[in-house]
Amino acid sequence: MQMPVDQQTYRSAMARLGAAVNVITTADGTMRDGFTASAVCSVTDTPPTLLVCINRSSRSRPRFVQGSPVCVNVLASDQRGISDAFSGKLDPEHKFAFGCWDILQTGAPVLCGAAVSFDCRLASEIDVGTHSVLFCEVEATRMGAPGKSLMYLDRTYHELPYQIDVI
């Protein structure tokens, strides 16, 4: 049995996997919460489902349970401050002082001006090591106007353009 690579080597290598920057939100009648994540990808379009990885030790983790509303907001390039706010240690409501927020279908907070938002329900989850993988079924989407997407690669923010409004 081969030993896995050490954590530092893995993290340095993983810095080479570029990704979009997303703010993942939830809400119920009494609270809102959210966190920044780059470990987000599409799983299947039948039914439309994406996944989000979250650290099990995150203070936000207990907010996300089966059936929770979950919105995956893909950040635009002018939303670095929102990325930073939701990756820091602010109290949940202080995070939401950054940006303006709507709701769509599920009640999860939907970020104004995001590149795109996926309004979901948490359908299932699985724990792997230190993290949980949340499988989220998409109930509604909202596309922003053409612009630029916030990307993260090599421990640095970047931006890439998108044009298409509707296919």
Add this chain to the structure above:
Amino acid sequence: MQMPVDQQTYRSAMARLGAAVNVITTADGTMRDGFTASAVCSVTDTPPTLLVCINRSSRSRPRFVQGSPVCVNVLASDQRGISDAFSGKLDPEHKFAFGCWDILQTGAPVLCGAAVSFDCRLASEIDVGTHSVLFCEVEATRMGAPGKSLMYLDRTYHELPYQIDVI
């Protein structure tokens, strides 16, 4: 119960989630195979584990079983041809005519000149809708020289720079 969004709307929205372009490979004594994937992300560093989503109807799918060697090769910007080859319908060995290939630890094909390669074993999997999510434990990594990463957003290739060689 809310109906999910239709597939076309979901796909158009998902085109706004930028991602790195990766070629996922495997091999045993008699064959090599691989496919292009953008649905790849880190799960945990304890043990170092990433995930890859693959369509269950893909011809390559049966090659990936528990314990299989799996290499996740994150493409550099001059490797669009390799992305196209591994996303097309070529026979597996014809795909490998594109690029040059090494092995590291597990025996899975490792692409020369990739931004980074993660040499893994398939540790577990879960089916979600039309796709399988493959959880891959990383046994070795190889970083390329500083350069540019191939990215995909808005149904178009892009590139982003990376500098760091070793932290």
